[in-house]
Amino acid sequence: MGTYIMNNHFPAYVLYGPGTVARIEWDREKKRVLIITDRGLLKTGNIKRVHKVFPHADVYGEIVGEPTSEMVDAAVEYGRRGRYDLVIGIGGGSALDTAKIVAALLKGKESVTAVFGKDRLQPRQTRLGLIPTTAGTGSEASINSIIKDSTDGIKKSVISREMIPDWVVLDAELTMSLPAPITASTGMDALCHCIESALSLNANDFSVIYSYHGMKLLSKNIEQAVAEGTNLEARGAMLLGSFLGGLAITRAGTTAVHALSYPLGKRNIPHGVANGMLLPWILDYNLPACQDKMMELVPYLDSKKPLAAAEDIVALTMELVKTLPVPKTLAEVGIGEECLSELAAEAMEQKRLLVNNPRSMDQEAVETIYRKLLF
Amino acid sequence: MGTYIMNNHFPAYVLYGPGTVARIEWDREKKRVLIITDRGLLKTGNIKRVHKVFPHADVYGEIVGEPTSEMVDAAVEYGRRGRYDLVIGIGGGSALDTAKIVAALLKGKESVTAVFGKDRLQPRQTRLGLIPTTAGTGSEASINSIIKDSTDGIKKSVISREMIPDWVVLDAELTMSLPAPITASTGMDALCHCIESALSLNANDFSVIYSYHGMKLLSKNIEQAVAEGTNLEARGAMLLGSFLGGLAITRAGTTAVHALSYPLGKRNIPHGVANGMLLPWILDYNLPACQDKMMELVPYLDSKKPLAAAEDIVALTMELVKTLPVPKTLAEVGIGEECLSELAAEAMEQKRLLVNNPRSMDQEAVETIYRKLLF
Numbered sequence: 001m002g003t004y005i006m007n008n009h010f011p012a013y014v015l016y017g018p019g020t021v022a023r024i025e026w027d028r029e030k031k032r033v034l035i036i037t038d039r040g041l042l043k044t045g046n047i048k049r050v051h052k053v054f055p056h057a058d059v060y061g062e063i064v065g066e067p068t069s070e071m072v073d074a075a076v077e078y079g080r081r082g083r084y085d086l087v088i089g090i091g092g093g094s095a096l097d098t099a100k101i102v103a104a105l106l107k108g109k110e111s112v113t114a115v116f117g118k119d120r121l122q123p124r125q126t127r128l129g130l131i132p133t134t135a136g137t138g139s140e141a142s143i144n145s146i147i148k149d150s151t152d153g154i155k156k157s158v159i160s161r162e163m164i165p166d167w168v169v170l171d172a173e174l175t176m177s178l179p180a181p182i183t184a185s186t187g188m189d190a191l192c193h194c195i196e197s198a199l200s201l202n203a204n205d206f207s208v209i210y211s212y213h214g215m216k217l218l219s220k221n222i223e224q225a226v227a228e229g230t231n232l233e234a235r236g237a238m239l240l241g242s243f244l245g246g247l248a249i250t251r252a253g254t255t256a257v258h259a260l261s262y263p264l265g266k267r268n269i270p271h272g273v274a275n276g277m278l279l280p281w282i283l284d285y286n287l288p289a290c291q292d293k294m295m296e297l298v299p300y301l302d303s304k305k306p307l308a309a310a311e312d313i314v315a316l317t318m319e320l321v322k323t324l325p326v327p328k329t330l331a332e333v334g335i336g337e338e339c340l341s342e343l344a345a346e347a348m349e350q351k352r353l354l355v356n357n358p359r360s361m362d363q364e365a366v367e368t369i370y371r372k373l374l375f
Numbered sequence: 376m377g378t379y380i381m382n383n384h385f386p387a388y389v390l391y392g393p394g395t396v397a398r399i400e401w402d403r404e405k406k407r408v409l410i411i412t413d414r415g416l417l418k419t420g421n422i423k424r425v426h427k428v429f430p431h432a433d434v435y436g437e438i439v440g441e442p443t444s445e446m447v448d449a450a451v452e453y454g455r456r457g458r459y460d461l462v463i464g465i466g467g468g469s470a471l472d473t474a475k476i477v478a479a480l481l482k483g484k485e486s487v488t489a490v491f492g493k494d495r496l497q498p499r500q501t502r503l504g505l506i507p508t509t510a511g512t513g514s515e516a517s518i519n520s521i522i523k524d525s526t527d528g529i530k531k532s533v534i535s536r537e538m539i540p541d542w543v544v545l546d547a548e549l550t551m552s553l554p555a556p557i558t559a560s561t562g563m564d565a566l567c568h569c570i571e572s573a574l575s576l577n578a579n580d581f582s583v584i585y586s587y588h589g590m591k592l593l594s595k596n597i598e599q600a601v602a603e604g605t606n607l608e609a610r611g612a613m614l615l616g617s618f619l620g621g622l623a624i625t626r627a628g629t630t631a632v633h634a635l636s637y638p639l640g641k642r643n644i645p646h647g648v649a650n651g652m653l654l655p656w657i658l659d660y661n662l663p664a665c666q667d668k669m670m671e672l673v674p675y676l677d678s679k680k681p682l683a684a685a686e687d688i689v690a691l692t693m694e695l696v697k698t699l700p701v702p703k704t705l706a707e708v709g710i711g712e713e714c715l716s717e718l719a720a721e722a723m724e725q726k727r728l729l730v731n732n733p734r735s736m737d738q739e740a741v742e743t744i745y746r747k748l749l750f
Contacts, residue, residue: 003392005400008385016581017378025380205615206391209588217580240580299674 004204009143009250011130013167016240018232020171021049027086027127027166033057034084036075036099038091039064046133046174050090058082063091066265067098070150072112079106079126086127089165090174092186093137093271096130097145100163103128112147112158121160128165133174135225135238136186136272138193138246140168148266155262157352170243172235180226184324187222187238188276193245194218195279195317197252198297199290200356207251208296214244216300226324256357257282259350260366263343269333273326280318281369282357287314289359330373340370379579384518384625386505388542391615393607395546396424402461402502402541408432409459411450411474413466414439421508421549425465433457438466441640442473445525447487454481454501461502464540465549467561468512468646471505472520475538478503487522487533496537503540508549510600510613511561511647513568513621515543523641530637532727545618547610555601559699562597562613563651568620569593570654570692572627573672574665575731582626583671589619591675601699630732632657634725635741638718644708648701655692656744657732662689664734705748715745 013026027033033054041047042061051057060078063071079087079102087106089099101112107125115121130140139145145158178186197203198211218241224234257278264274283294287310294310301307303316327333335343344367348354354361388401402408408429416422417436426432435453438446454462454477462481464474476487482500490496505515514520520533553561572578573586593616599609632653639649658669662685669685676682678691702708710718719742723729729736 003390003395003398006389006391008383008387010383010385012383014381014581015379016381016579020378023378204391205592205612206389209584209619212588213584237580244584 002204006206006251007161009161009164010247011141011165011168014170014243015167016170018171018173018236021131021169021174022053024053024129024167024169027129028053030086030127031056032082032084033086033088034079034082034102035059035088035090036095036102037061037063037089038095041091041095041133046090049174050088050131054088057088063095063098065094066148066271067094068148068150069112072098072101072147075102076105076112084126086129088129088131090131090133092132092134093139096132096137096139097147099130100128100139100145100165101147101158104160104162113149113151115158116149116156118159121158121162124162129167129169130165131169131171131174132239132242134178134182134186135175135235135242136189138190138242138244138249140165141243141246142250153266155265168243170239172232172239175235175239176230176232178229180229181325183229184222184226184326185270185272185276187218187225187272188279188321188324188326189272190238190242190245191215191218191222192257192275192279193249193254194241195283195297196255196257197245197248199286199293199358200252200255201358202356203252207248210244210248211252212297212300214241214248215297217241217244219300219302222320223323253356254353255282256285256354256361259353259357260347260369262350263346264333264335266346267335273333276321276324276326277328277373278369280314280321281372283314283317285365285369286357286359287311293358329375330370331375337374340367343370377579381581381626382536384536384539385622386516386540386543389545389618390542391545393546393548393611396506396544396549397428399428399504399542399544402504403428405461405502406431407457407459408461408463409454409457409477410434410463410465411470411477412436412438412464413470416466416470416508421465424549425463425506429463432463438470438473440469441523441646442469443523443525444487447473447476447522450477451480451487459501461504463504463506465506465508467507467509468514471507471512471514472522474505475503475514475520475540476522476533479535479537488524488526490533491524491531493534496533496535499537504542504544505540506544506546506549507614507617509553509557509561510550510610510617511564513565513617513624515540516618516621517625528641530640543618545614547607547614550610550614551605551607553604555604556700558604559597559601559701560645560647560651562593562600562647563654563696563699563701564647565613565617565620566590566593566597567632567650567654568624568629569616570658570672571629571632572620572623574661574668574733575627575630576733577731578627582623585619585623586627587672587675589616589623590672592616592619594675594677597695598698628731629728630657631660631729631736634728634732635722635744637725638721639710641721642710648708651696651699651701652703652748653744655689655696656747658689658692660740660744661732661734662686668733704750705745706750712746712749715742718745
């Protein structure tokens with residue numbers, strides 16, 4: 001038992017259930033509405049569903065890949081010209097992360113690079129609604145936006161409670177057409193949020209309730225959601241689990257998995273793929289430092305074999321990654337031995353995350369972990 | 376999986392840990408501060424601790440027993456004369472329930488009887504901090520105040536998000552001197568909040584995370600907190616469990632235990648005693664309607680024997696009540712067979728709670744349950 005403050009970092013309203021996009025209860029009276037989404041989603045039924053509720057909304061669909069500061073500034077500029085009073089983000093983490101920044105900066109004059117860091121935002125004056133179409137980042141629940149700084153190519157965070165939306169819609173029907181590999185990799189990202197936050201040195205008696213419950217939902221449903229994409233029950237559980245993962249990392253942070261994942265992301269490995277690949281090896285490395293804490297996860301992890309020791313949890317995550325349709329080695333994603341030391345140096349820069357890791361890491365340890373991922 | 380809205384009914388800040396009263400970070404600049412407490416607490420060290428942080432605060436300590444509308448109106452009147460801009464409630468549920476109303480009505484002209492019911496309050500204009508000294512009601516986390524209407528003697532609720540405080544302090548040191556029987560009965564109240572809300576027909580995938588986790592903390596620690604009152608670890612877990620119980624009932628409501636408890640409260644049986652006495656029998660009655668839902672509680676209930684069937688959970692609660700230093704029968708609290716039909720008629724009036732109960736109840740069923748409690 002420690003001493004800590006629980007902040008009320010929670011969206012004002014969350015609407016959950018299949019088909020709920022059609023039943024959004026908020027901001028329908030708003031005249032100047034901007035939908036922000038990624039290019040891939042632009043022509044899908046998902047955008048049409050939101051348009052049905054907000055028929056006069058403009059759509060900005062220029063988000064491609066993971067957002068850069070240039071991309072985000074362009075979106076903010078678009079938003080300023082339209083003087084929107086409601087921003088709706090719909091899509092994966094990139095669209096939501098961008099929408100969060102647009103809503104926060106729309107009434108101001110700053111560029112996103114000016115607000116990188118913690119608590120640099122003025123109180124948000126534009127309403128914000130978020131609708132995830134992947135069960136992964138939990139961006140709809142987190143106080144972060146992760147943006148690549150176009151000036152130096154480094155991923156940076158905007159961290160502020162002004163990132164928390166006024167409302168969120170968790171409608172599993174929007175995730176039904178997600179291909180199996182993306183379901184798998186985004187699901188692994190969400191599972192990492194829950195497991196990492198539970199083991200984080202920054203975890204507390206309150207944050208773990210979101211970590212544990214999210215873990216339970218994700219662990220129990222990820223294989224089914226991947227194998228049978230139209231299973232609404234499994235899809236819904238994944239979406240809620242991912243939301244809980246966002247709440248959990250907002251309270252307890254992520255750890256070395258995410259720290260080592262960012263350098264891979266810089267080399268265009270999808271975030272969830274990198275996290276999934278890293279998770280078992282980081283758990284393995286952390287074993288000596290948090291056996292007891294790992295055993296607390298047992299009731300929340302779905303396993304055919306009994307999990308009698310912390311090692312069994314490592315094995316379970318190894319097994320899970322093996323089963324899922326995601327790359328499992330650096331070789332598969334085109335990264336060779338010659339990159340390891342550079343990767344490790346870059347990972348060491350993620351101090352904000354590494355301080356949360358239950359076992360401390362030097363550059364050598366990091367490089368050793370990357371080496372295990374090679375083949 | 377259903378469809379539902381999660382509301383952000385959560386205090387803005389919660390400070391948790393032993394000794395944290397001394398470290399309150401909020402509202403220290405406020406000039407006109409009113410501490411509301413019950414008469415029993417007036418001369419204790421607990422009030423002094425709050426006074427150290429707010430040395431100029433006035434203390435209103437006229438709360439005796441469970442609050443009546445007359446008592447609350449007197450407190451509101453006192454508050455209006457002092458034009459306070461911060462109300463601090465410290466004590467058990469009665470003091471906190473009163474403080475919530477005082478803060479909500481202080482800048483207005485209404486009496487409490489005018490705001491009985493749901494969503495009848497104007498936006499609160501006075502800051503509110505709550506410091507529980509029992510681990511039981513979870514009032515610091517709930518949107519309810521329960522007040523006995525002095526005109527008809529019936530307990531009524533003020534239900535509104537304006538009841539949610541700006542900050543809460545969960546400092547287990549304040550509960551250390553609580554006598555064992557009160558630790559037991561208030562703890563049973565908190566445990567009822569968690570179990571009832573988990574089985575409530577109004578429960579959802581999100582509300583249960585508070586129910587489950589609160590249940591886990593309370594079930595694991597109640598016997599130790601009763602047996603060894605100065606065990607800070609157990610006291611802290613109880614306080615957090617009670618807070619989670621308050622969050623849980625705010626989202627999912629209570630059920631027949633609370634419905635049948637109110638008529639006993641009217642006859643001066645302490646609320647927690649009545650709930651504890653009723654819990655096993657209500658679970659027993661509900662068995663045919665929610666076996667599966669009850670089995671979901673198993674991982675969160677502390678038991679020496681394995682809980683292989685829902686019946687075992689009933690037996691576990693029977694056993695627990697037997698062990699604790701609380702009255703177990705109506706005979707022990709001076710209620711005889713001649714009262715049963717009147718009690719049942721009064722319980723049937725608690726429609727708001729009975730609709731949440733997993734198995735429907737008519738007056739005969741209610742009377743049968745009371746009869747089982749006789750000896």
